[in-house]
Amino acid sequence: MQKTLLITGAARRIGAFLAKELAKQNYNIVLHYGSSVREAKLVAQDIRDDGGTCHMIQADLSDIKSCEKIFDDLDQMGIGIQYLIHNASIFENTKFEEMKPDQWVNAMQVNLTTPVMMNQAFAKRINNNQKGRILHLLDWRALRPGVDHFPYTISKAALASVTKSLAIALAPRIQVNGIAFGAILPPADGGDTSSLLMDIPMNRWAKMEEVLKTVLFLLEGPDYITGEIIHLDGGRHLV
Secondary structure, eight states, X not given: OOOEEEETTTTSHHHHHHHHHHHHTTOEEEEEESSOHHHHHHHHHHHHHTTOOEEEEEOOTTSTTHHHHHHHHHHHTTOOOSEEEEOOOOOOOOOGGGOOHHHHHHHHIIIIIHHHHHHHHXXXXXXXXXXXXXXXXEEHHHHSOOSSSHHHHHHHHHHHHHXXXXXXXXXXXXXXXXXXXXXXXXXXXXXXOTTGGGGOTTOSOOOHHHHHXXXXXXXXXXXXXXXXXXXXXXXXXXX
């Protein structure tokens, strides 16, 4: 059975890791990237060097028109996907009092609106004789919103609700699930993480193989699981 997977924001960090590791699991990778051209090419080359298949597709996810265009481009290339992972997001530590309108709009567009509209375009292309799976990469904050990272947190909280709503709307053709991450990778901006483990019951960072195992479970596990959000956060959401 063909397994073709589109991952958004797959040029760097968790997206790049998943693209390379899932290619080793015999997934044909469609690697979406925004402005990270060099990084995307390196990830694609690594996949091809290991004998995998990787198609690159560029799109600015802050532009609503990009959602349908991604799938139109795939149609023109004759590529149909069965799996969709929403990894791309804007993650800024913005406080509500300091938030500017464009920060709110951009976070909502990339973190919420784009995944919703891409899911719609994806669903249109999965007919009644096919099965598809959608995976939203969320954050423990989405299920316990606080005051930090305000636009990011609220957009992810809304996407968590979308996960459950679409699990109903798209059943039984398409399963929709999510993973709420905790401490997976240090912040790209090099922010201080010295006190982070104090709030994590497991008292450690996640291992990348744990990320891969969780993703694979939701991509390949029972068809009867949908609308589920698994916390991969070492218990952070409990304290």
